[in-house]
Amino acid sequence: MLLTWWVLQEGTFFMAPRYHFLLFGWVYLLQGVILAYLFNFQKPYLQNSGFSLEQIAAISSILVLPFVLKVAFGYLSDRYSFFGWGHRKPYIFIGLAVCALGFVIHSFLPPAQYGYYSIAFVFFAVMGMALFDTAVDGLAIELNRDDKLYGRIQSAMISGRALGIILGSVLFGASIDGLGYRGLQLQVAAILLVSLPLVRFFEETEGPQQRLDVSRSVLLESIQFLRKPEFLLVSAYLFLSLICSYGISGLITLYGKTSLSLPASAFGTLGGLKGAGQMVGALFVGYFIAKSRSYAMAIFAVLALAVMSALLGIASSQAELNALTAAWGVTRGMHHTLLSVVSMSLIPPGAGATLFALLMLLSNVAIMVTEGMSTALLTVLSYESVFAVLSAFSAASALVLWLSRRYLKPKVGG
Template sequence: MLNIKNLKKQGLLGSLYVSQFIPFWFLYQTLPVFMRQKGLSLEAIGLLQLLALPIALSFLWSPFIDRYGFTRWGHYKFWIICFQLLIACVTAICGWLSVEQNLTTILICITLISLFCASLDVATDALAIGLLKPSERGLGNAVQSVGGSIGAAIGGGGMLILFNYWGWTASLQALALIMVLALIPVFWHKENLPNKGQVVDEQFGRLSTLSTSTINEVVNVAIQPRFFVYYFQNFINFCRHPGMRSWLLILLLYSASTHMAATMYRPLLVDIGLSLSDIGSLLGVVSAVASSLGGIVAGFLIASWGRKRSLVVFSILWAVTTSTYLLPTFGFTSLPILYLVAISAFFTIGIMNTTTFTIMMDKSKLETPGTDYTIQSSVGIFSSIGTASISGVIAKEVGYQGVFAISLALAAISVLIIVKLFNSTENSTM
């Protein structure tokens, strides 16, 4: 049963992940649909995913976020506030630019938003890992899934609906304001990092407060040859953990299958003839609710089933529902069918996300949570960006049906690897 302390903890996590996912889903869902309506080709829409490349590369600077911060405010709390305010500012600036006349500048702004989102993601996940006990991670990641779904509803479907009524400028100004208001619970949080400095000091130095002397320290350390050896060895050692390479392969295939199908499902809805408002309701409100329910279901089942059984069962269910993307390509384009596809797909995505996020936390050390979690997250994101970027090219060559068939094949391969991996002795304790 949740007490007041746990309710505050889950409430903080919810607010963190809502605000984290709002700009991500704006980039991932709203922008492709909006640009498709403006006449961009499928190839161009696919390549828009490359603007999210900093999110996949965030592991490169995650050790510095683990290492440095303004600890008087709270180590990760400081970074969360900074990056979220930067996202809000750039979003507001982007809103005043004309899509037709300032497309290049807008793309630069979106790239900056992506960079700040990537860094915000590192700090948010690190704070969550330190905040949750292992027994709380199933429910905590259910909250993350629900928060992500709400963020998706606001930054994705909600923004599409706003675009339909308010237009580009007013919608982005509203998005910037929401990002600022979402920081209120963060300001009230008192972060606690007991004894973390001593552990990190053995390899990378104590956690430090940012100042002129600290910045000089970063520069002096970074130019020493031994720093580069340690820096890259940190990543290599992580990948050498038992079962880690197989686990990273699972994350890669899961993300590739999910995002390839989801990316092309959006322009498919435009080509079918749905309005921005209809697509916003379908992919925003309905899908967000389905994903939230999936996350909640997974959060409770993980506690009773355990990580291993949950992942095996949920992955099979996810592969089955991935096949529903093929229905519209066979002419089943009525609204009930389109809603069935979205609800089933996003429900199982919510289940899978909660499960994989929980295991990712388990595989992250408290000494370097930002780095360990981000390495795993970056593998999935890099895979999703790569497959989403080429999905338009594939769709042009083999059609929507071909894209969804490839996505289904990747899902089936992923399930086979999951079953094999978690039947092996090296993962019997999970």
């Protein structure tokens, strides 16, 4: 895709197969389309279907569970190859197909009528998303061990996801009045299904680093990795910062609907602005990471995220909410790009999918907790207070990064 080419064109693009980068950009764009629906339309849909805030909080937590299981998916991808397609391609293909099937079935089982039976197929779809996400991460880790390239790979991926959020939000916002929520779900499924040929004809190749013999050593590598101080510190950084990032992201449209009485069509605008901001933030990091210090940029990003998260809670009009959402998206795009750079810089080659998923385990637990906690807090606190509480977690993650400078600065740059 053109966005991926633009980010990587300065010589780096030609250091790896072009099709790999096309795959990275496109699969993350698909992820963005899915997130555009889940973050901007799923909660209002459930609320319209008669679910209480407490029920929506519980459902939101459960839907993150597949990402907690990414360690198992990573081990399968590192250990087993299917159909002669390699270690990553079959899992990307199967994950996309499973995700599409889940959305199709869910669309014909309205939650208002079928209750949790309908929600089970959203869970099924998210399971597929977690599977293909794990495999793509493993492929990216094996591609190259250069931190500057990682920064640009992650910039391309997160920019692609942000572009998917923009396109999905605009498409869904424009079509919801005519097609309803079922139409949105079928649109997601159709976009996933037409993407399968891109994966089918992709030829997987080994990265420049020799793959570990995962049948004997991946578990040992994982145990050793768990004991490293940098693993514990980065896990704390991920855990705290993502509580803010995902907690706020899941509340913006709900805040607009409840406090500002925005129509459903406005959710698409908010999602598009959020995605546009994230793309700008990711591209900013991709451009400046070769000239700046990743470690210092990561601290700045989480502090900026904390400030913008707190400000969102005091938006008093649609115009203010739109402007703050776009600015918040910029800080979130910077944060997620740098978070991946810091994380991937710690991973040894060979069993990348397993170890990266292991590192992300606590962050995914944080997301699962946050999806329920942030919505549940609204039953006892105002939106302004909830946004302030969540922003404090991001500020705390900056302190963790600063305290961990002894271990991380040599790896990600001072």
